[in-house]
Amino acid sequence: MIHEAMRYTLVSGGKRIRPVLCIAACELVGGNEDTAVPAASAVEMVHAMSLIHDDLPCIDNDDLRRGKPTSHKVFGEHVAVLAGDALLVRAFEHMAASTKGVPPMRVVRAIGELAKSVGAEGLVAGQVMDVKPEGLSGDVGLERVEFIHLHKSAALVEGAVVLGAIMGSGSEEEVERLRMFGRCIGLMGQIVDDILDVTKSSVELGKTTGKDMVADKLTYPKVLGLHKYMEIAHKLVEDAKEALALFDAQKAAPLLAVSNYIVDKIN
Amino acid sequence: MIHEAMRYTLVSGGKRIRPVLCIAACELVGGNEDTAVPAASAVEMVHAMSLIHDDLPCIDNDDLRRGKPTSHKVFGEHVAVLAGDALLVRAFEHMAASTKGVPPMRVVRAIGELAKSVGAEGLVAGQVMDVKPEGLSGDVGLERVEFIHLHKSAALVEGAVVLGAIMGSGSEEEVERLRMFGRCIGLMGQIVDDILDVTKSSVELGKTTGKDMVADKLTYPKVLGLHKYMEIAHKLVEDAKEALALFDAQKAAPLLAVSNYIVDKIN
Numbered sequence: 191m192i193h194e195a196m197r198y199t200l201v202s203g204g205k206r207i208r209p210v211l212c213i214a215a216c217e218l219v220g221g222n223e224d225t226a227v228p229a230a231s232a233v234e235m236v237h238a239m240s241l242i243h244d245d246l247p248c249i250d251n252d253d254l255r256r257g258k259p260t261s262h263k264v265f266g267e268h269v270a271v272l273a274g275d276a277l278l279v280r281a282f283e284h285m286a287a288s289t290k291g292v293p294p295m296r297v298v299r300a301i302g303e304l305a306k307s308v309g310a311e312g313l314v315a316g317q318v319m320d321v322k323p324e325g326l327s328g329d330v331g332l333e334r335v336e337f338i339h340l341h342k343s344a345a346l347v348e349g350a351v352v353l354g355a356i357m358g359s360g361s362e363e364e365v366e367r368l369r370m371f372g373r374c375i376g377l378m379g380q381i382v383d384d385i386l387d388v389t390k391s392s393v394e395l396g397k398t399t400g401k402d403m404v405a406d407k408l409t410y411p412k413v414l415g416l417h418k419y420m421e422i423a424h425k426l427v428e429d430a431k432e433a434l435a436l437f438d439a440q441k442a443a444p445l446l447a448v449s450n451y452i453v454d455k456i457n
Numbered sequence: 458m459i460h461e462a463m464r465y466t467l468v469s470g471g472k473r474i475r476p477v478l479c480i481a482a483c484e485l486v487g488g489n490e491d492t493a494v495p496a497a498s499a500v501e502m503v504h505a506m507s508l509i510h511d512d513l514p515c516i517d518n519d520d521l522r523r524g525k526p527t528s529h530k531v532f533g534e535h536v537a538v539l540a541g542d543a544l545l546v547r548a549f550e551h552m553a554a555s556t557k558g559v560p561p562m563r564v565v566r567a568i569g570e571l572a573k574s575v576g577a578e579g580l581v582a583g584q585v586m587d588v589k590p591e592g593l594s595g596d597v598g599l600e601r602v603e604f605i606h607l608h609k610s611a612a613l614v615e616g617a618v619v620l621g622a623i624m625g626s627g628s629e630e631e632v633e634r635l636r637m638f639g640r641c642i643g644l645m646g647q648i649v650d651d652i653l654d655v656t657k658s659s660v661e662l663g664k665t666t667g668k669d670m671v672a673d674k675l676t677y678p679k680v681l682g683l684h685k686y687m688e689i690a691h692k693l694v695e696d697a698k699e700a701l702a703l704f705d706a707q708k709a710a711p712l713l714a715v716s717n718y719i720v721d722k723i724n
Contacts (some may be wrong), residue, residue, distance in 0.1 A: 268515045271510055271516065276577040278542065278546065278584075282571075286565045289565075294565050298556075299566075302553035315459060415642050
């Protein structure tokens with residue numbers, strides 16, 4: 191039952207952007223993609239866990255995810271909570287047990303980075319802020335939205351890229367450049383999702399749309415108005431490209447392709 | 458809010474048996490206790506997380522823990538879910554970032570062991586089985602109870618001892634002996650708790666008692682009858698002592714003291 195629930199969300203057809211970024215970052219710094227595969231899988235497990243817990247009745251109360259009933263709808267709430275827990279620890283177990291060809295000190299560091307991107311300063315922090323929006327107006331609202339986006343959405347994308355760079359034995363400068371790249375496209379991804387939530391139908395997206403607006407959730411479209419979205423998204427693409435300027439343009443092509451893929455969804 | 462919720466359960470006055478065991482195991486194999494302190498803290502964080510999630514309305518639905526309202530009663534269900542998640546990843550982050558004086562390869566191994574003791578083959582597996590007891594009778598019930606105890610309760614105690622032995626640079630044989638010791642006293646601890654749940658009042662224990670019986674939960678007292686409890690508990694103390702026979706008796710005294718402390722609660 192628990193394994194079935196873990197697999198249900200893990201293999202439910204996401205776009206695998208985080209693992210792709212992790213492996214691409216590893217290759218960009220000259221590493222062999224094999225060394226980043228366990229980290230890439232770990233990031234996807236953490237992502238799946240965050241979806242399961244976010245969809246819970248006590249958090250976002252979502253019935254539909256990627257066109258399918260959410261985990262707690264299929265397996266019950268208690269299994270959904272525990273399957274999320276199990277996926278979270280499996281991520282760390284997998285990185286610790288399956289990473290090959292990387293100095294153990296780098297594995298330890300990567301595990302610390304993954305944990306940081308998820309915890310009370312990362313993804314979870316964003317989710318906590320997202321659940322309880324209090325009265326907001328003007329700049330306060332924007333700051334809050336930025337906090338939520340930065341933590342809830344960008345942290346794990348940033349983590350994926352950083353993990354790849356660490357596993358690929360990137361230099362400190364390479365790791366920090368890629369961290370900035372990851373943060374930019376993580377933010378960009380969330381902005382794009384917010385916009386699609388407003389502008390597309392649930393059939394097209396395979397999830398309940400307009401829900402964030404109805405649920406009084408904080409989104410950029412709401413705080414800034416839809417008309418500013420393109421400006422911000424394009425500024426982030428530029429920042430992302432800037433962060434990659436250090437690298438050979440040809441080698442950086444796969445990462446640039448991912449950032450173009452994200453922003454193209456709203457073009 | 459999230460940090461407050463994390464601290465609330467973490468510092469709510471448990472007996473710290475797991476960290477004590479972790480550090481004692483480290484010292485028993487000749488290690489410096491400092492090397493095991495981050496692992497010991499990590500185990501306590503995982504334990505706190507398991508309490509928070511176990512108490513949730515969709516799992517055990519407990520209002521009282523250690524004489525205080527449970528996490529979701531104080532902070533709300535959504536914060537309780539997320540505080541548990543944050544504690545879980547903080548455990549791995551802390552081990553990765555704060556362990557000093559231990560070869561990184563051992564840190565990686567210890568992280569893998571901790572994850573294994575929590576995940577779908579450990580604590581979480583036990584909790585999943587515990588929530589949905591189906592029709593049971595005779596041996597089937599006993600097997601199921603053993604599975605639950607072994608996973609839900611013994612796994613993390615075993616993990617604590619194993620982590621200490623790894624951090625203390627114990628040999629393979631020492632690690633495996635201590636694993637057996639940890640498993641025995643982990644099982645013993647759960648049996649003792651089950652018995653106290655039946656025989657003591659909630660005022661004495663600071664939690665809702667008799668609840669496991671009422672909630673149709675599987676316990677040794679229920680499946681075996683209370684009269685067999687002492688036999689099993691004492692057998693486990695003997696097995697635990699046997700597992701320590703390899704070590705110098707004087708050095709093993711702290712671990713033996715913990716096992717005596719546990720069994721003495723029902724004497």
